Amino acid sequence: MEQQEQVIVVGAGLAGLNCAHHLAEAGVSVTLLEAADAPGGRVRTETVNGFKLDRGFQVLLTAYPEARAAFDYEALDLHAFFPGAFVRKGGAFHQIADPFRDVAGGSRTLAAPVGSFLDKARIGQLRYNVGRGELEDLWQRPETTSLNYVRNAGFSVAMIEGFLRPFFAGIFLEPDLRTSSRMLEFVFRMFASGDTALPATGIEALPRQLAGHLPDGVLRLNSPVATISSRSVTLDSGETLPARAVVVATDGQAAQELLPELVYPGSYGTACLYYAAPTPPMREPALLLDAEPAGPINNAVVPSNISPLYAPPGAALVSASTVGIPAADDETLDEQARAQMTGWWGEQVAAWELLKIYRIPEALPIQEPPGLSLPRRPVRLGGGRYVCGDHRDNASINGALASSRRAAEAAVADLAGA
Numbered sequence: 363m364e365q366q367e368q369v370i371v372v373g374a375g376l377a378g379l380n381c382a383h384h385l386a387e388a389g390v391s392v393t394l395l396e397a398a399d400a401p402g403g404r405v406r407t408e409t410v411n412g413f414k415l416d417r418g419f420q421v422l423l424t425a426y427p428e429a430r431a432a433f434d435y436e437a438l439d440l441h442a443f444f445p446g447a448f449v450r451k452g453g454a455f456h457q458i459a460d461p462f463r464d465v466a467g468g469s470r471t472l473a474a475p476v477g478s479f480l481d482k483a484r485i486g487q488l489r490y491n492v493g494r495g496e497l498e499d500l501w502q503r504p505e506t507t508s509l510n511y512v513r514n515a516g517f518s519v520a521m522i523e524g525f526l527r528p529f530f531a532g533i534f535l536e537p538d539l540r541t542s543s544r545m546l547e548f549v550f551r552m553f554a555s556g557d558t559a560l561p562a563t564g565i566e567a568l569p570r571q572l573a574g575h576l577p578d579g580v581l582r583l584n585s586p587v588a589t590i591s592s593r594s595v596t597l598d599s600g601e602t603l604p605a606r607a608v609v610v611a612t613d614g615q616a617a618q619e620l621l622p623e624l625v626y627p628g629s630y631g632t633a634c635l636y637y638a639a640p641t642p643p644m645r646e647p648a649l650l651l652d653a654e655p656a657g658p659i660n661n662a663v664v665p666s667n668i669s670p671l672y673a674p675p676g677a678a679l680v681s682a683s684t685v686g687i688p689a690a691d692d693e694t695l696d697e698q699a700r701a702q703m704t705g706w707w708g709e710q711v712a713a714w715e716l717l718k719i720y721r722i723p724e725a726l727p728i729q730e731p732p733g734l735s736l737p738r739r740p741v742r743l744g745g746g747r748y749v750c751g752d753h754r755d756n757a758s759i760n761g762a763l764a765s766s767r768r769a770a771e772a773a774v775a776d777l778a779g780a
């Protein structure tokens with residue numbers, strides 16, 4: 363194909379970046395328009411007083427197949443979490459390890475007062491079930507809510523409330539586990555078959571790496587798009603750019619505004635609080651879950667235990683996340699979070715400095731059944747218009763990358779046949 367097939371991609375999150383990369387690789391001339399002052403979308407990292415604050419706690423699961431294809435993991439300098447979690451229950455933390463990857467931790471898991479011995483055997487069964495067959499098969503299995511799924515798998519109420527609900531609520535960002543069981547199976551398989559990791563310098567290293575693959579001049583920042591048609595894009599500034607094809611790679615909400623025929627089910631949100639601590643309140647590079655939350659925090663992590671570059675020398679960074687957007691104002695939310703964490707870690711919490719609170723109302727697209735009954739929604743809308751983003755596949759880094767590869771392939775095929 364000659365270098366004159368102008369395709370415009372709107373939105374430079376992971377989906378738009380990956381789509382633009384695939385188009386450029388195919389020899390298509392591409393322009394990537396981003397409303398913000400940097401690429402990354404929901405995957406951004408801000409530096410505050412020398413601390414790296416990911417805009418909402420999130421992790422890369424290294425088993426994601428699309429991520430393996432899109433990223434150079436070595437260059438990202440990935441740092442892995444301990445495989446499992448620490449669960450707060452009955453006034454103490456208990457280790458829930460993956461027994462297949464951490465044998466010593468596995469025996470402590472069996473002793474932890476979170477669910478029965480049978481429940482722990484069922485975790486092994488769940489691991490087997492989600493791991494068997496091709497990954498693709500998971501998306502064809504019967505779909506129900508995640509709560510029904512774990513109930514049908516025979517888990518006790520104690521195990522669901524003591525581990526499974528807080529764990530998956532923190533991932534799906536909704537406490538009722540209404541999210542599709544297909545997503546639970548996919549996520550569990552990814553956790554079980556790879557590392558849970560962060561790039562050494564913050565999660566924004568992911569989009570930065572993708573942006574670095576683009577030819578010079580492709581990415582235009584501070585360029586919000588107002589309207590699109592099949593043959594042009596008009597910016598908020600009034601500038602109109604002609605295009606052979608347009609790919610809308612925004613979040614679902616913005617995509618619905620640009621493409622009126624699109625139906626977006628809405629989003630789940632979260633808040634993330636960051637604290638600077640003189641010393642880390644725990645040593646382990648692990649996720650903490652509160653199964654009996656006496657406050658707004660569902661989970662916490664010390665990111666500087668995962669990668670020391672998250673904090674300046676001699677300090678530690680603590681992140682604490684909610685499920686949903688709390689009604690409390692920032693001051694009250696800070697007080698409530700500190701009270702909860704003082705219950706875990708004692709009076710040291712009072713000395714911590716609040717660095718920032720992020721409220722992210724549109725963190726993840728809602729994926730309740732039958733939301734994933736069609737695991738890959740169409741990316742080709744007709745008339746030279748395409749759409750991609752996590753709302754087209756599933757709410758994850760992998761979903762954003764997969765949908766964008768599909769959209770690029772569809773556009774390239776259509777241009778070649780035109």
Ligand SMILES: Cc1cc2nc3c(=O)[nH]c(=O)nc-3n(C[C@H](O)[C@H](O)[C@H](O)COP(=O)(O)OP(=O)(O)OC[C@H]3O[C@@H](n4cnc5c(N)ncnc54)[C@H](O)[C@@H]3O)c2cc1C
Nearest residue numbers: 373375376377397403404418420421587616751752758759
């Ligand atoms: C707090 C949080 C935690 C998460 N945790 C995880 C996790 O642990 N693991 C995981 O796999 N996934 C996680 N995710 C999900 C993952 O980050 C997203 O699925 C993924 O980043 C979505 O990428 P995207 O490119 O589809 O959309 P976005 O990142 O939303 O990118 C869309 C881009 O379009 C731009 N845009 C919007 N409108 C316009 C316009 N009119 N003109 C121009 N540009 C526009 C936006 O500025 C943005 O840059 C999490 C997300 C959040 C927010």
